Amino acid sequence: MKINIRGKNKLEITPALRAYAEEKVGKLAGLFHPRHEITAHVLCKVYDSHHAVEVTIPTKHLILRAESEADTMYAAIDLVVDKLERQLKKYKSRINSIFKKREGISNYFSDQFNAQEEPKQDLKALVRNKEIELTKMSVDEAVLQMELLGHDFYLFLNEDNHKVTLIYQRNDGNYATIEVK
The missing domain is CATH 3.30.505.50 (Sigma 54 modulation/S30EA ribosomal protein, C-terminal domain)
Structure with missing residues (x-):
């Protein structure tokens, strides 16, 4: 996994912060099947009262994104990685199912990730289809x-x-x- 890290609001990314972000975000690479080339874009932002981290992972088939805020940049990184892991665990069956039908990909994720316990999902149904005239x-x-x-x-x-x-x-x-x- 390639990881691009940038700072915003005059935040300079220190070597220690870069290493921490690469380690934490890098562990998400193990969740994807090795055939997928993954690049994660990490945007670290500093404000007067808090720190925020936004991670966007565009893949060939979908875009994963999460943002978290905390008192420290390190805590914000931990929170955003946890959010992304929860998203992937929640939606992995649907993702695999959709791309198997569309692309013939039998498995979007690594065997390690697929072996993990999957939480029970209540799939939401499409309850309304509305046609509009564009004005x-x-x-x-x-x-x-x-x-x-x-x-x-x-x-x-x-x-x-x-x-x-x-x-x-x-x-x-x-x-x-x-x-x-």
Whole structure:
């Protein structure tokens, strides 16, 4: 597993912090089947009152992501790795099943990971399928419409670039968009 570590908010990554992050995040590599080349992107952020670590692991078939906050950077790293392990354990059967059907991959994860006890899952069902007519509007109008509906996201046709755009509210309260290529 390749591990890219960056600091944000004027945080300089010390050799000790780099070694700790590489050791902790690196143990996630053992969960994937060796045929997958994995790169983990670790973003360490420092704020006035806390530290935060975000880990994103893009693979050929899916993107894993988790973020944690703690009083120290080391504690935040521990928490984020634990979150990612829990995500993988929770979804590994579904991941293996989906990619076996689509790609013929019999096993997405390593034998070591598959031998572990799997928690019982209650699969959520798709309970509604809704068709909408995309309305051409500005980003500001889409934010207003989203807020009026009380939703966390809104899909619209961006009048500036004529692309299908999803706007959503981030955890920090700001807005972000995702556009279709």
